[in-house]
Amino acid sequence: MSDFRLEPDLLHEAPADPFADIIAKLANEIFNEGRLPATSVDTLPSSEQFQPPVAPPTAVAGVPSNFSRPSAPTSDAAPASSQGSNVDLSGGFPSSHNPDAPPPVHPTVVAAEPHEDSPGSGTPQGSHVPGSSDSHEFGEPTFKTWERRNPEQPHSLWETGTPDSPSENDFYFLQHVTPPSSASGVAFPRANASAPFTSFDIEGVRRDFPALHQRVNGHPLVWLDNAATTHKPQAVLDATSSFYGRDNSNIHRAAHTLAGRSTELFEAGREKVRQFLGAADKKEIVFVRGTTEGINLVAQSWGRKNVGAGDEILISNLEHHANIVPWQFLAEQTGASLRVIPMNDRGELILEELPKLLTDKTKIVSVTQVSNALGTINPVEEIIALAHARGIPVLVDGAQSTPHIPINVQAMDADFFVFSGHKVFGPTGIGALYGKSHLLEEMPPWQGGGHMIKDVTFERTVYNHAPEKFEAGTPDIAGVVGLGAAIDYMFRVGIPAIAAYEHSLLEYATPLLHGIPGLRPIGTAHHKASVLGFVIPGISNEKIAKHLDQQGIAVRGGHHCAMPALRHFGVESTVRPSLAFYNTFAEVDLLIAALHQLVRH
Numbered sequence: 001m002s003d004f005r006l007e008p009d010l011l012h013e014a015p016a017d018p019f020a021d022i023i024a025k026l027a028n029e030i031f032n033e034g035r036l037p038a039t040s041v042d043t044l045p046s047s048e049q050f051q052p053p054v055a056p057p058t059a060v061a062g063v064p065s066n067f068s069r070p071s072a073p074t075s076d077a078a079p080a081s082s083q084g085s086n087v088d089l090s091g092g093f094p095s096s097h098n099p100d101a102p103p104p105v106h107p108t109v110v111a112a113e114p115h116e117d118s119p120g121s122g123t124p125q126g127s128h129v130p131g132s133s134d135s136h137e138f139g140e141p142t143f144k145t146w147e148r149r150n151p152e153q154p155h156s157l158w159e160t161g162t163p164d165s166p167s168e169n170d171f172y173f174l175q176h177v178t179p180p181s182s183a184s185g186v187a188f189p190r191a192n193a194s195a196p197f198t199s200f201d202i203e204g205v206r207r208d209f210p211a212l213h214q215r216v217n218g219h220p221l222v223w224l225d226n227a228a229t230t231h232k233p234q235a236v237l238d239a240t241s242s243f244y245g246r247d248n249s250n251i252h253r254a255a256h257t258l259a260g261r262s263t264e265l266f267e268a269g270r271e272k273v274r275q276f277l278g279a280a281d282k283k284e285i286v287f288v289r290g291t292t293e294g295i296n297l298v299a300q301s302w303g304r305k306n307v308g309a310g311d312e313i314l315i316s317n318l319e320h321h322a323n324i325v326p327w328q329f330l331a332e333q334t335g336a337s338l339r340v341i342p343m344n345d346r347g348e349l350i351l352e353e354l355p356k357l358l359t360d361k362t363k364i365v366s367v368t369q370v371s372n373a374l375g376t377i378n379p380v381e382e383i384i385a386l387a388h389a390r391g392i393p394v395l396v397d398g399a400q401s402t403p404h405i406p407i408n409v410q411a412m413d414a415d416f417f418v419f420s421g422h423k424v425f426g427p428t429g430i431g432a433l434y435g436k437s438h439l440l441e442e443m444p445p446w447q448g449g450g451h452m453i454k455d456v457t458f459e460r461t462v463y464n465h466a467p468e469k470f471e472a473g474t475p476d477i478a479g480v481v482g483l484g485a486a487i488d489y490m491f492r493v494g495i496p497a498i499a500a501y502e503h504s505l506l507e508y509a510t511p512l513l514h515g516i517p518g519l520r521p522i523g524t525a526h527h528k529a530s531v532l533g534f535v536i537p538g539i540s541n542e543k544i545a546k547h548l549d550q551q552g553i554a555v556r557g558g559h560h561c562a563m564p565a566l567r568h569f570g571v572e573s574t575v576r577p578s579l580a581f582y583n584t585f586a587e588v589d590l591l592i593a594a595l596h597q598l599v600r601h
């Protein structure tokens with residue numbers, strides 16, 4: 001995935017730096033006490049040096065464009081002091097100035113002390129069900145001088161501007177964006193406005209992810225490498241280990257009890273994926289190793305049957321290599337050629353070009369729904385409608401959309417859709433391909449072996465129907481069980497709530513990041529999810545990533561397997577923090593503080 005490697009000399013490069021102390025204090029207070037200090041720091045830049053933020057992305061699929069964070073918490077669990085629309089942060093956020101306020105609770109405060117480079121042994125077991133009686137208050141750090149600029153108005157972006165009375169004691173880079181306004185039980189509207197509100201319990205969510213509660217290089221881990229892979233909730237670990245510890249058997253091939261159990265679990269996993277993708281029938285779900293294998297399957301099976309010399313395969317400029325190279329193989333094998341939908345300098349596809357690119361020669365369109373390098377959300381429905389108008393099928397790469405936004409392959413009318421389990425909080429080595437029934441039935445198998453057959457003689461083999469036809473050999477049964485548990489987990493949290501919460505994190509982080517002196521954002525599409533790629537000319541990406549790693553902040557530095565996309569911007573690699581629904585506003589603050597520290601030295 002990345003060409004970034006840790007080198008010991010740089011890892012230990014720790015110049016004497018007043019910022020290091022500040023960040024360490026910040027981190028410790030956040031992680032150990034649940035609030036930010038109002039530390040006096042003479043060396044910090046003054047608020048005059050503050051750069052106005054660049055406009056953040058404005059919309060996210062699955063979340064209404066007029067989405068606004070409620071001005072007051074709606075959870076029943078909210079303390080009285082935090083309720084009401086006219087939110088006073090010193091009351092709304094537990095504050096040291098209010099002796100009656102409930103004690104600060106931060107998402108990262110867990111029963112166990114973080115362990116050095118290992119998951120906390122005291123991390124809670126079992127799965128937390130958001131909204132259940134064991135839900136915890138939504139904890140936010142105390143920022144003494146932050147305030148809602150217009151507390152009466154609901155807002156979709158935290159109001160910006162410097163405080164009315166800036167204090168020398170405050171972090172200038174934390175002052176210009178007002179943080180989220182609730183202290184407990186934040187509620188997010190569902191995509192469907194008529195549906196009930198879903199409470200998103202960030203602290204409860206974080207407790208479910210043991211890997212988040214460890215120290216790395218002496219700091220609490222801040223995992224911002226979610227576009228590469230995600231951590232797993234305890235429910236996924238439990239489901240996988242329970243499968244091996246109790247139900248382990250090969251599937252479909254024996255009459256004994258354990259075979260029955262494991263077959264049931266495996267097929268239940270298929271049904272969960274069907275629901276996750278909104279497919280009509282579970283026969284349309286083929287288990288594969290991940291997105292890469294799913295695309296290769298379609299290219300080699302559907303492609304070898306339907307694509308010939310002189311034909312064209314249409315992809316886009318912002319694809320992951322997994323959605324480029326398999327089509328190049330097919331083009332080489334068949335004499336077809338690749339064509340590419342161009343993008344603009346924000347990293348958005350230029351859809352006006354699409355009608356010209358869709359011709360009688362075009363046999364398939366394959367595009368990603370969300371770019372892993374730029375974060376762009378592509379209007380796949382529009383692309384599909386245009387392609388279908390010419391009778392051309394479309395494959396959608398859902399590797400980066402499935403962790404963040406609700407999916408419905410029927411509403412989207414995708415012909416094929418692929419995603420990876422490890423990016424949706426499930427195990428590695430498992431993923432799924434959705435294909436419309438009639439397409440899968442017409443496609444030849446691509447690998448031969450056990451399980452994909454109905455009958456075999458030395459003269460001929462009769463194949464099974466889809467999906468078994470494409471699942472030769474013993475599948476990753478435990479992987480399917482774990483993936484099913486991950487999907488259950490996402491459903492319990494609520495995918496529209498996940499989308500809304502992450503979007504608020506992205507909107508919060510974007511102007512702060514763009515305010516880092518000299519930082520150049522890479523990928524500034526209006527519709528974005530999760531990804532905050534950037535470069536800082538004069539400081540290598542490797543150095544930035546290592547500097548952050550020294551502070552426990554995991555981001556990816558590299559080409560992200562999307563070289564053509566990055567080269568459009570004249571760069572070979574970027575630094576890529578990427579968000580998931582277990583990240584917090586306080587973690588964004590740590591990232592921003594660490595970057596300010598770096599650019600000052």
Ligand SMILES: Cc1ncc(COP(=O)(O)O)c(C=O)c1O
Binds near residue numbers: 293320323368400
């Ligand atoms: C957009 C996109 N497509 C495809 C892939 C490949 O996924 P996997 O390596 O899980 O097969 C990735 C992985 O980062 C991705 O981000």
